[in-house]
Amino acid sequence: MSASESPKRSLRTPLGRVRNLGAAHSGTSDFWRQRITAVAMTLLMIPALVIIVMLLGRNQVYAAQTLSSIPVAVILLLFIFASAWHMKIGMQVVIEDYVHNEKLKLVSIMLNNFFSVAVALASTYAILKLSSGV
Amino acid sequence: MQVYRWTLTMALSIIHRATGIALYFGTLLLVWWLVAAASGPAAYAHVQAFAGSIIGRLIVFGYTWALMHHMLSGIRHFVWDLGYGFKANEREALTWGALIGGIALTVLIWIVAYANGGGR
Numbered sequence: 734m735s736a737s738e739s740p741k742r743s744l745r746t747p748l749g750r751v752r753n754l755g756a757a758h759s760g761t762s763d764f765w766r767q768r769i770t771a772v773a774m775t776l777l778m779i780p781a782l783v784i785i786v787m788l789l790g791r792n793q794v795y796a797a798q799t800l801s802s803i804p805v806a807v808i809l810l811l812f813i814f815a816s817a818w819h820m821k822i823g824m825q826v827v828i829e830d831y832v833h834n835e836k837l838k839l840v841s842i843m844l845n846n847f848f849s850v851a852v853a854l855a856s857t858y859a860i861l862k863l864s865s866g867v
Numbered sequence: 868m869q870v871y872r873w874t875l876t877m878a879l880s881i882i883h884r885a886t887g888i889a890l891y892f893g894t895l896l897l898v899w900w901l902v903a904a905a906s907g908p909a910a911y912a913h914v915q916a917f918a919g920s921i922i923g924r925l926i927v928f929g930y931t932w933a934l935m936h937h938m939l940s941g942i943r944h945f946v947w948d949l950g951y952g953f954k955a956n957e958r959e960a961l962t963w964g965a966l967i968g969g970i971a972l973t974v975l976i977w978i979v980a981y982a983n984g985g986g987r
Contacts, residue, residue: 768948771941778938782976790984793911796904813897820891827884852894859898859905 763822770819777812784808801863809860817853821845879962883940886933893930931976936969 754760784805788796799805824845832838871877900918903910917923943961946952952961 768945771945775938775942786976786980786983789980790915793904793908796911800901800904809901816894820887820894823887824891827888848891852898855898856901859901862905 763825767819767822770815770822773815774812774819777808777815780808781812797863800860801866803864806860806864810857813853813856813860817849820852821849824849875962875966876958879940879965883937883944886937886940889933890930890937893926893933896926896930928973928977932969932973935972935976936965939965939968939972 784799788799791799800809825842828838828841828845832841900914903914918927943952943965946961952958
């Protein structure tokens, strides 16, 4: 929608509309989200590691009990949410760098989205199932 | 690529990507562990048997290193994003820090893990 085609009049200049959008047309949002999720995971790393180390060698009953406690569940949910988002963006960057065939690139990016969402949903479902105690 | 003198920061840039890709597929282990915990004792025993085996331990050890290295290397990128650490000596120090720190943290985590019953 260029200014000449648009029936609506806008005070925004053409430069203002495209500024910061870049080659991907989505602007710098992925760059920014990559950093937010990275910082989130770095902050959550110690609690997440403590939880995992606590559960080493323990049986399923103990693990299920620990994983269903609210702070543990919330920490892991946050960590998984940040991880899935971060890895989706990271893998997309790798795909865009190395896959030059347009169709293959499209398929790869779709598969990347499916994989990342599946990882996030499966983990979330497991934690919520443990937390609900069914 | 052949015309470039291979530098440490170049190697670490590739390792950052490689560890990222490894961690990407490694999340399947995390999913397997959580889904098994939610499924019951039999499924959980399978995960434990795998994680306790020699191959399982090697994979989890490699995963620990990839995670620690990627995190420290990522912090290095974050410092650069903020506009610091671009002088030659700072650049090298950050890079060596990520390399040595990643190995040190991995060993530390495994010592703590074994002390807390990882050998159970």
